[in-house]
Amino acid sequence: MxxxxxxxxxxxxxxxxxxxxxxxxxxxxxxxxxxxxxxxxxxxxxxxxxxxxxxxxxxxxxxxxxxxxxxxxxxxxxxxxxxxxxxxxxxxxxxxxxxxxxxxxxxxxxxxxxxxxxxxxxxxxxQTGLSEHNQLWSAFKTSLMHQRRFFNAEAEDLLVRIFEDVHQQRDMNSSGPVYMISPGAQGSSFVRARVANEPAKRDEIKADLAGKLGPPPERMRKPGRLNPSGISAFYGAYDADTCIAELRPSVGELVALAEFRITEAICVLDTTLFGARPKAYDPFALKARKRAAQWLFMTGFMNEIARPILPDDVHLDYVPTQAVAEFLSNREFAFAGGKRTIDAIIYRSAQHPGGRNIALLGPASVVGPIVETSNSKLAPGEPSIWSDWLTPEAPPRTRISPVPESFRVHRVDGVTFTAPASEVSNSGAEDTE
Structure with missing residues (x-):
């Protein structure tokens, strides 16, 4: 014809x-x-x-x-x-x-x-093709958790396939899950807190916000949902109520908290975007089916990152999301006019409905006061006391700094909880200042 x-x-x-x-x-x-x-x-x-x-x-x-x-x-x-x-x-x-x-x-x-x-x-x-990424995720977890934990090339290959081009996803408003946050812009500041019932402890925190509210020293870093033991990550919340809820203090305890701000632009993966509706499905777009399958997977992954995990389950259940964070923070992709890695992951709060948390990873998690760099040089003819091979390694540069005037103390006067659907729902007073 x-x-x-x-x-x-x-x-x-x-x-x-x-x-x-x-x-x-x-x-x-x-x-x-x-x-x-x-x-x-x-x-x-x-x-x-x-x-x-x-x-x-x-x-x-x-x-x-x-x-x-x-x-x-x-x-x-x-x-x-x-x-x-x-x-x-x-x-x-x-x-x-x-x-x-x-x-x-x-x-x-x-x-x-x-x-x-x-x-x-x-x-x-x-419909079956839309489960592709969920099947890959299941294979990844099995491989990493029950077969080979370290030097696992198979697990890495699965993550490449799962997160390929995730930065190109768009919701119905054409917003993407990967974007840059600059100092002073929306999303560039967040809150950290510690339980501090004794006046002396509160005074210590106030005097050293970076040291007392920042990530602990290397050998004291406990595993979190996005970092294994010993690896630095800075967990913050975008509001005080969420921050306190994530801390899970007891009624009557005092919580010291302060605001922190980034000092350099960061590239974030915002998993909360996948709670919105995706861009209208166009079957003739390149990789349309894979995009739809990835969106469906990311909706579940968003919930997996946020879900509360009991202390006895931390050792194993955090492993998959820890591996994802390490993968994303070390794998470069083309974005914002150059090669980027993911500096931070934003996820919803399981402890405070509507709240959002952020985890800054690796080098992006370095906390300290803003230090003015000096351009001073040795006087002419003055010998250096260090030979080249003895020169100490420069400390990592500060990427997050506290806001001293933001320090404050909250008293936990009550908690809010919900019983299973088959039981009566009970609630108490929410956290108050």
């Missing part, structure tokens, strides 16, 4: 866009059979675009009227399914597509293979 079509024969935005790209590479001279003023494209080229998208998004099979009448959804015939997928404005366009798809359908009956396209088949949406 020598039918010629054009992008305006369809209403599906992704298909129109891809047909426009194809048309630019073709010579002029042939018009669309349905829009005479438009440059035409052989319908065979349109079928070549539609075919892999159709196969990825639909499954089909013979229609059995006796059996299928007992099912709620028996799908649609080939013509209606293609019409829904492409938004063709003329049934002759659909007829032409069907003819090309059937002619190009490759199968071998002697080996038991069956046609994919058939007028007698019914087609329905393919």
């Amino acid at each position: 020598n039918l010629h079509i054009c992008p305006d024969c369809f209403s599906a935005p992704g298909l129109k866009r891809r047909l426009q790209e194809v048309r630019r590479s073709l010579p002029n001279g042939i018009s669309c059979d349905f829009h005479s003023t438009k440059k035409g494209i052989p319908i065979k080229l349109a079928a070549a675009i539609v075919d892999p998208v159709f196969r990825e998004n639909f499954v089909g099979g013979p229609y059995d009227a006796y059996y299928d009448r007992y099912l709620e959804n028996v799908g649609s015939d080939l013509e209606d399914t293609l019409l829904d997928l492409t938004g063709a404005d003329d049934t002759r366009v659909i007829d032409g597509l069907i003819s090309e798809l059937i002619d190009a359908d490759s199968y071998w009956p002697p080996d038991g293979e069956e046609a994919f396209y058939d007028h007698e088949y019914r087609y329905s949406r393919e």
Whole structure:
């Protein structure tokens, strides 16, 4: 069939866009059979675009009227399914597509293979492919937690596949989960706290906010949801109520807290974005199916990072998310005009509904007072007391600094909790200053 079509024969935005790209590479001279003023494209080229998208998004099979009448959804015939997928404005366009798809359908009956396209088949949406990333995550956890903990190339390969191009995801407002936060901008400050019931302890914290509220020394660093033992991470909350709730103090205890601010721009992965609706699904967009599967996975991963873990379970249950944090903070990707690693992960609070937490990782977690660098040099002719090989290693530069005037003390006058759905819900007074 020598039918010629054009992008305006369809209403599906992704298909129109891809047909426009194809048309630019073709010579002029042939018009669309349905829009005479438009440059035409052989319908065979349109079928070549539609075919892999159709196969990825639909499954089909013979229609059995006796059996299928007992099912709620028996799908649609080939013509209606293609019409829904492409938004063709003329049934002759659909007829032409069907003819090309059937002619190009490759199968071998002697080996038991069956046609994919058939007028007698019914087609329905393919759902199993959307679980791909969840299956990869399950394989990753099994490999890391129960097979090989260190030097695990298989686990690393799985993480590459799971988080590939996650920075290109977009929600319905075109916001992405990976973005930069600059000093002084929204999201650049957060709160840290410690239980401090004794006046002397509160005085110590107030006198040394960086040392007392920052990450502990190397050998005293306990494992957290995004850092293993000994590895630095700075956990903060975006408001005092969330910070206190995450600390889980007892009623009557006093909590000392202060605000901290970043001193350099950081690149963050904001997992809370996946609580919103994703950008409208365009089956003709490149990697559309993988993007949808990744979004579905990230929705669950967002909850996995936030979920509370009991102290007895920390040793094993934190391992997968710790590995993810280390992977993201060490793997470069193209973003913001250069190569970037993830400096911090933002996640929702399981202890305070609506609250958000942030974990700054590795070099981005270094806390200290702002120190003015000196440009002073040795006096002319003055010898150095250090030879080159004895020069001490420069301390890591400060990336987070406390705000001294933000120090304050809260008293915990009550807690709020919810019983299981089958029981009566009880609540007490919330944390107060």
